[in-house]
Amino acid sequence: MDLNKKIRTTIGQGHLYDSVIETIGNTPVIKLKNLSPKNVSIFVKAEFFNPAGSVKDRLAINIIEEAERKGILKPGQTVIEATSGNTGVGLAMVCAQKGYPLVIVMAESFSVERRKLMRMYGAKVILTPKEEKGLGMYKKAIELAKLNNWFLASQFETSANADIHQYTTAQEIINDFKGTNLDYIVTGYGTGGTVTGIGREIKSKLKDTKIILSEPENASLLLSGVEQERSSDGYAEKSHSAFQPHLIQGWTPDFIPLVIQESIDEKLYDDIIPISGPESIAASIKLAQKEGILTGISGGGTLAVALKLAKTSKDGTVILAMLPDTGERYLSTMLFENIAEEMNEEEISIMKSTPGFHLKN
Numbered sequence: 001m002d003l004n005k006k007i008r009t010t011i012g013q014g015h016l017y018d019s020v021i022e023t024i025g026n027t028p029v030i031k032l033k034n035l036s037p038k039n040v041s042i043f044v045k046a047e048f049f050n051p052a053g054s055v056k057d058r059l060a061i062n063i064i065e066e067a068e069r070k071g072i073l074k075p076g077q078t079v080i081e082a083t084s085g086n087t088g089v090g091l092a093m094v095c096a097q098k099g100y101p102l103v104i105v106m107a108e109s110f111s112v113e114r115r116k117l118m119r120m121y122g123a124k125v126i127l128t129p130k131e132e133k134g135l136g137m138y139k140k141a142i143e144l145a146k147l148n149n150w151f152l153a154s155q156f157e158t159s160a161n162a163d164i165h166q167y168t169t170a171q172e173i174i175n176d177f178k179g180t181n182l183d184y185i186v187t188g189y190g191t192g193g194t195v196t197g198i199g200r201e202i203k204s205k206l207k208d209t210k211i212i213l214s215e216p217e218n219a220s221l222l223l224s225g226v227e228q229e230r231s232s233d234g235y236a237e238k239s240h241s242a243f244q245p246h247l248i249q250g251w252t253p254d255f256i257p258l259v260i261q262e263s264i265d266e267k268l269y270d271d272i273i274p275i276s277g278p279e280s281i282a283a284s285i286k287l288a289q290k291e292g293i294l295t296g297i298s299g300g301g302t303l304a305v306a307l308k309l310a311k312t313s314k315d316g317t318v319i320l321a322m323l324p325d326t327g328e329r330y331l332s333t334m335l336f337e338n339i340a341e342e343m344n345e346e347e348i349s350i351m352k353s354t355p356g357f358h359l360k361n
Helices: 056-070 086-098 112-120 130-148 159-176 193-205 258-266 277-291 297-312 345-351
Strands: 029-031 041-046 079-082 102-107 124-128 184-187 210-213 318-323
Touching (some): 079 086, 086 112, 124 130, 159 258, 184 193, 193 210, 193 258
Parallel strands (some): 184 210
């Protein structure tokens, strides 16, 4: 037997990167072998392959570089942003590499892993009361930016958010599915940058592909049909009446961001399918245990919607689900609530099956 035929080989990227930010994007699309129903293909776009572990690395680099290009971010100026975590981690990585001080404002309800990651990158993290929800951290960031003349990243309003998804994420999807059909793309929304950016391109380049948007079942802001109250410059002024606290961190703040308003107005998505927090968590666990792919609760949400679509789709249907981040930043959340730290009875039995070291009672 020729063993070399059985061994995987790699040859490197064929490229030397100037910095970590050069590695953002070009994330892989992976076929699900065990969870896809017969005769329907489900793929996932694994955004946790970005260097800071989430899709938000894309908008982080474009917000900073767009501000640099326009001259509105000065060397050494402090950057500030309100975020549930992933944008903050992405900005922390980018600002560390480029030398900008960073202040993050985050509601205390979001996972502690995210706080520690941002602080590990050198950012300062300011916590706001959970009762004030996303709008509370958002308003605090605006206040601090004005008081200190800091650069406000404005992920919920800036055109740099959707633009980067139009010019990177959408192009990657189009090229990866070249020569084959792509029937559905499933995504959730936090700022709305992903759906707006890919929607612009997919609607013009892949006219037969339908974009399915999802939001938490108990916080269906878009499905409610109630418009968001905004100031003249687009900032949300009040919490949306349809919002309720939900389990899908990173999705659907308590207001409709300006970035996703373009998707609403231009009909850049074809349908909205809400999903519950427990369904999202169950799908995330199933993805890890059946496919070896670790994603967060939001990734579980898009997968759960994709699995629902697959059940009613015709043979040959191809579905792509966006996985925004890695599951490792949810260790302190309900996603890992039933994942034990100590050995269970079966594990203890295995441990005791040989005469070697036994734990003392």
